[in-house]
Amino acid sequence: MTASRAQHLPEAVLRPVRGHHAFEACVEQLGTAIRLGVYPLGSTLPPERELALRLHVSRATLREAMAALREAGLVQTRRGRGGGTVVTLKPRTPSGRAAARVPQAKRADWLDALEYRRVVEPGAAALAAQLELTAVRRERLEQAHAEVAGADKAASHRQADSRFHLTIAALSESPRLIEAVTSVQGTLHEMLLAIPVLEPNIAHSDRQHATVVRAILAGSPDRARRAMEHHCDDTAALLRGLLG
Amino acid sequence: MTASRAQHLPEAVLRPVRGHHAFEACVEQLGTAIRLGVYPLGSTLPPERELALRLHVSRATLREAMAALREAGLVQTRRGRGGGTVVTLKPRTPSGRAAARVPQAKRADWLDALEYRRVVEPGAAALAAQLELTAVRRERLEQAHAEVAGADKAASHRQADSRFHLTIAALSESPRLIEAVTSVQGTLHEMLLAIPVLEPNIAHSDRQHATVVRAILAGSPDRARRAMEHHCDDTAALLRGLLG
DNA sequence: AGCCTAAGGTCTGAGTTCATACCAATTTAA
DNA sequence: TTAAATTGGTATGAACTCAGACCTTAGGCT
Incomplete structure (x- = not known):
């Protein structure tokens, strides 16, 4: 058995040891x-x-x-x-720059980030909903949500959105999940800067945020997870469409 | 708004830039x-x-x-x-060494790994079930499963189990998920070496594996995810119990 | 036998990174 | 006004890492 093992695992498992420097x-x-x-x-x-x-x-x-x-x-x-x-960096407004010009490798990484996001962000939301949140933490969540809904410019909305998702991850109290969400939000931010986002989508997105917040505050892990899944699915569908 | 921002996010988000040399x-x-x-x-x-x-x-x-x-x-x-x-390393048999003597920081990390695992492994299973698997890949999955069920000694069972979970991750074709599962299986392996596992649990575990495999081969993401969640939950409950 | 080839083993100089001091500027408070 | 504290700026030598070239060993082939 030992020597006849298929060779697919090593290839999948070994990864670059770190970004040098x-x-x-x-x-x-x-x-x-x-x-x-x-x-x-x-x-x-x-x-x-x-x-x-x-x-x-x-x-x-x-x-x-x-x-x-x-x-x-x-x-x-x-x-x-x-x-x-x-x-001193002013939040950048997503420019209408063409989504073309993106190298193949990066495009593949972006698509992977969307898959990954659909796993980790709903997971974080469920975990957050499952914990007993202190008043301070409930306040943080509502505050983060209010800032997204209240952002006037597209650029500040983008940052508020990131902070909202990171806040949920932080509520989960899982270092691994926080890292996962941080990294995936970084990639997402990169994508959104390269792809113009339309107004109606923002409104839609905010409604979904509200649903997630309600579920977390109500302590309903399943509802929170499903709501976040829908949110990720919709964003992903939009981005995949614009990426071709 | 800018200056009055709460300070909880930076603390959660910034992480060591790399573990070691x-x-x-x-x-x-x-x-x-x-x-x-x-x-x-x-x-x-x-x-x-x-x-x-x-x-x-x-x-x-x-x-x-x-x-x-x-x-x-x-x-x-x-x-x-x-x-x-x-x-040349022979698979180690989980020894009955006391689970005490584990430093607090490591214990916290272990508990986090269990939370994380409950998110990423079911996610990988769902993704694998959602893809159209080639015959080769279906074969790999069945092979990996057969090896777990067929392992006679505890030590080789442990390795076969790891390979089974890594195989599912590899089927998901998501580099990020594969890395997540690899790292979490590494931590899990460490835990299992420090904690004795009882026979009945292995049989129970194998039945759950079978359920997961059926769901993936049937192309049912939801069933696959739920089955893997149960599996993770049961393992986690056991380990948490033995950790105190 | 004798060559070719696929592996591990060795060497070197340049570039990074580290830890640890110490220096300089500027605000706060005695 | 002066002293202390906080913060960025600079310097140095040791350790780590890199890329690339070259050497050594051992199987396989002609």
Whole structure:
């Protein structure tokens, strides 16, 4: 039995060990956090030493990443006590840029992200609904939802939407699920910047958000999961359509 | 609005940029693949150059990892044409070692893995059921299932079980899901080595496997997902109980 | 036998990353 | 006004990682 084993598993299981260059990974992660609105325009990033600690990276490397972000115009830095690094990136409006021009590999990755999302985000919603939420956490959820519904411009709506989904993931209290949702939202954000989104879809999306929030607050994991599945399905169908 | 944002998201979202050095990651990944039975006893690993390419690591680094695995007795290496690195690790039998002595942080991580598993494995099963499987793939699934049911010793049963779950993930064809299941199976394997499993549970588990396989082959995503959820729930309940 | 080939084994110089100091600027508070 | 505290800026040497070239071993073929 041992030697006759089929060879399909190793191929599927082994994956690149990491994105090389710690500094690129920092740029990626901080840049995504900023673009998603985890750190909104005008907010201050944690001090370098703290960030370096959090990211398990030396301060030297973190500073290189910061320099790159500064170079790219995402942040500005002031020295001295009370100084720090503040976000200067204004949320980008999804441009009508053609969805063509996307390399095949990236397109495949995007489609995979949509499949993955349909698994992890409903899972996070169900888990959140299953927990007994404190008043503070219920408040956070409602606040995040209100910000999505209340956003006037397309750009700030996009960030509020990301924050909404990340907030639900955070409510699940599962580090693995939070990471999964964060990464998938990063990819989603990238897709949405390349694809114009129409107004009616936003309204539709907001109604679905409301359903998810109700289910979570009511403590109904199944309803929360199904509602989030519908939401992911609809978004995915739209994006898949526009991608060809 | 911008400055008044709650501070809970950054804390949840930012994660270590990478676990460790490249060489440790290689040891970790190859070691897990071997322990899970992706490379069973007696099988030959791919040539170093190929592995290095696959893991996105220089051959020098990969070789350091190989040396560590050799040192640890997991593999043996022979030079020359027809040589290579073969697995020498005999599947370990879950020992009755006390489940105490597990540090708090690890215990929390284990519990998180169980939550995560309940999301990703049923998701993978549903996705697999939803695809039109080729004859080869249906065969792989049945083969993997037969090996679990047919395993005589506890140790080889454990590896066959891992391969069964990884096979389903591979059928889903989603790189992200495959990675998720691989990592969660690695953690699960670690848990099971520290916790004795009783015979009746294995029989119960095999019946659930059969249900999952039927649902996937029948092309019923919902049934597949639910069946896998039950399976995960039962395993999780057992482990949580034994963990205290 | 003698060559070819597919593997592992070795070496080297350049580029990254790290940990740990120490310096400089600026705000806050005594 | 002065001292302390907080924050970014700089420097250095060690360790890790990389890519690529080259050497050694051992099977298979002519």
